[in-house]
Amino acid sequence: xxxxxxxxxxxxxxxxxxxxxxxxxxxxxxxxxxxxxxxxxxxxxxxxxxxxxxxxxxxxxxxxxxxxxxxxxxxxxxxxxxxxxxxxxxxxxxxxxxxxxxxxxxxxxxxxxxxxxxxxxxxxxxxxxxxxxxxxxxxxxxxxxxxxxxxxxxxxxxxxxxxxxxxxxxxxxxxxxxxxxxxxxxxxxxxxxxxxxxxxxxxxxxxxxxxxxxxxxxxxxxxxxxxxxxxxxxxxxxxxxxxxxxxxxxxxxxxxxxxxxxxxxxxxxxxxxxxxxxxxxxxxxxxxxxxxxxxxxxxxxxxxxxxxxxxxxxxxxxxxxxxxxxxxxxxxxxxxxxxxxxxxxxxxxxxxxxxxxxxxxxxxxxxxxxxxxxxxxxxxxxxxxxxxxxx
Amino acid sequence: xxxxxxxxxxxxxxxxxxxxxxxxxxxxxxxxxxxxxxxxxxxxxxxxxxxxxxxxxxxxxxxxxxxxxxxxxxxxxxxxxxxxxxxxxxxxxxxxxxxxxxxxxxxxxxxxxxxxxxxxxxxxxxxxxxxxxxxxxxxxxxxxxxxxxxxxxxxxxxxxxxxxxxxxxxxxxxxxxxxxxxxxxxxxxxxxxxx
Numbered sequence: 001x002x003x004x005x006x007x008x009x010x011x012x013x014x015x016x017x018x019x020x021x022x023x024x025x026x027x028x029x030x031x032x033x034x035x036x037x038x039x040x041x042x043x044x045x046x047x048x049x050x051x052x053x054x055x056x057x058x059x060x061x062x063x064x065x066x067x068x069x070x071x072x073x074x075x076x077x078x079x080x081x082x083x084x085x086x087x088x089x090x091x092x093x094x095x096x097x098x099x100x101x102x103x104x105x106x107x108x109x110x111x112x113x114x115x116x117x118x119x120x121x122x123x124x125x126x127x128x129x130x131x132x133x134x135x136x137x138x139x140x141x142x143x144x145x146x147x148x149x150x151x152x153x154x155x156x157x158x159x160x161x162x163x164x165x166x167x168x169x170x171x172x173x174x175x176x177x178x179x180x181x182x183x184x185x186x187x188x189x190x191x192x193x194x195x196x197x198x199x200x201x202x203x204x205x206x207x208x209x210x211x212x213x214x215x216x217x218x219x220x221x222x223x224x225x226x227x228x229x230x231x232x233x234x235x236x237x238x239x240x241x242x243x244x245x246x247x248x249x250x251x252x253x254x255x256x257x258x259x260x261x262x263x264x265x266x267x268x269x270x271x272x273x274x275x276x277x278x279x280x281x282x283x284x285x286x287x288x289x290x291x292x293x294x295x296x297x298x299x300x301x302x303x304x305x306x307x308x309x310x311x312x313x314x315x316x317x318x319x320x321x322x323x324x325x326x327x328x329x330x331x332x333x334x335x336x337x338x339x340x341x342x343x344x345x346x347x348x349x350x351x352x353x354x355x356x357x358x359x360x361x362x363x364x365x366x367x368x369x370x371x372x373x374x375x376x377x378x379x380x381x382x383x384x385x386x387x388x389x390x391x
Numbered sequence: 392x393x394x395x396x397x398x399x400x401x402x403x404x405x406x407x408x409x410x411x412x413x414x415x416x417x418x419x420x421x422x423x424x425x426x427x428x429x430x431x432x433x434x435x436x437x438x439x440x441x442x443x444x445x446x447x448x449x450x451x452x453x454x455x456x457x458x459x460x461x462x463x464x465x466x467x468x469x470x471x472x473x474x475x476x477x478x479x480x481x482x483x484x485x486x487x488x489x490x491x492x493x494x495x496x497x498x499x500x501x502x503x504x505x506x507x508x509x510x511x512x513x514x515x516x517x518x519x520x521x522x523x524x525x526x527x528x529x530x531x532x533x534x535x536x537x538x539x540x541x542x543x544x545x546x547x548x549x550x551x552x553x554x555x556x557x558x559x560x561x562x563x564x565x566x567x568x569x570x571x572x573x574x575x576x577x578x579x580x581x582x583x584x585x586x
Contacts, residue, residue, distance in 0.1 A: 026450035029454060
């Protein structure tokens with residue numbers, strides 16, 4: 001025999017509860033609120049109406065709608081499962097929408113820091129100082145133009161390959177329309193297995209309009225412009241907190257119930273590294289954001305200096321390398337700066353493992369920023385332009 | 392703040408009152424309150440307004456709680472009544488939606504009763520689907536009576552705690568609960584025959 005209270009309780013207990021995504025999102029909201037309180041910014045999330053009503057009740061907009069559901073930076077590689085680009089290269093235009101840019105390859109006459117950095121921390125602090133002085137702001141009707149040389153990496157059942165791609169991005173100033181990316185494909189280099197048939201042929205040109213393709217990322221750490229303009233200490237602490245929340249939420253979403261703390265710790269480290277590197281390598285991120293991120297990276301003990309290396313375009317530079325462990329080995333991201341000026345040249349990433357007692361690394365992505373400038377126009381997309389291959 | 396993995400207090404973090412007091416100086420400590428009660432609050436709102444609304448309003452409950460932590464009575468060892476009170480206030484802003492939801496549940500379940508005996512048996516043993524007469528009964532309760540009934544039934548709050556949550560005298564809790572249960576029994580039948 002069941003009474004009404006038990007029936008209600010049974011029904012209540014049978015409810016599935018919030019999904020990990022809902023929990024993580026609510027938690028993120030609370031974290032942001034606590035941080036506002038810590039910063040002495042009061043309670044600004046929304047004004048309460050005078051009659052005790054939730055302010056959004058009449059507005060038709062949930063307060064949660066104000067939290068960016070779309071991550072600022074994808075965590076490529078962390079969750080990737082398709083035969084496509086593995087990491088690092090900004091293949092989509094999802095990230096290519098922020099205002100501001102940096103100038104690369106400008107006046108090389110001045111070398112503000114003549115003493116070579118002795119550590120990665122020194123290098124990154126110098127880079128942070130330099131990048132704050134480089135900010136391009138397109139005027140009305142103008143565009144920030146970026147010319148990059150990318151190396152993409154693919155792996156799957158057919159084998160592994162890399163392909164060179166020239167990517168040109170035109171990002172309009174505020175309110176001036178949508179960004180455009182033009183990809184000109186180069187040679188395919190097979191690492192193992194067969195030559196993939198579906199890749200664009202060398203010389204093929206593809207256009208991708210902003211919003212045309214999905215970002216391709218399942219999850220990422222939600223870093224706001226405010227986070228990225230904060231001091232590096234605070235940013236690093238926040239990224240770590242977000243990374244832990246994300247990893248634990250993702251673990252539950254994927255039904256992984258037996259992960260040890262070591263494995264979780266590795267994933268957190270990877271999420272932190274990828275999140276910061278994603279901004280650090282992005283020439284479309286604001287100079288302030290990148291300076292903050294360089295500063296945050298400089299405080300991580302796992303970042304080491306590489307005194308001499310070449311970017312994907314063959315330019316010599318000095319690197320800051322961040323390595324994080326993964327289950328079968330390690331992965332590594334490398335920020336490359338011009339010697340003497342410490343301007344950002346490019347980025348490359350590697351996966352590594354021990355084979356026969358020796359460390360073996362494969363480059364999984366690379367990007368060399370060749371030019372960043374303000375231009376007055378962007379090209380027309382040909383009428384017969386097809387859908388991008390990786391869309 | 393730690394990740395939201397659990398619905399119970401981690402050992403060594405102190406009582407709710409201690410945590411909330413600490414959060415007044417160190418806001419990030421409030422995360423422990425979230426860890427302890429988010430799932431429970433979500434379930435409670437889910438019963439009343441459905442899962443979609445619960446997703447938003449459970450989060451809103453903790454935002455309001457955080458903002459109002461200075462008003463939390465530190466002599467209360469548990470934050471449950473306080474949080475359920477906030478959640479109930481949020482639900483109250485959607486009273487029409489709640490009643491409409493119960494009526495809809497009652498109607499949809501009645502329609503399903505036309506089905507086979509086997510289907511009905513399956514449905515009757517599935518507590519995940521609110522039983523039609525129970526839903527109909529909840530729809531007919533006054534908002535105040537429903538608040539008390541559901542806080543007792545779902546949250547298992549004591550009379551004292553319900554009084555604290557809703558800001559009403561303890562005697563009112565008893566009278567509202569009695570009235571709600573009587574009404575409900577009339578609708579669902581003796582001994583919950585429809586359940």
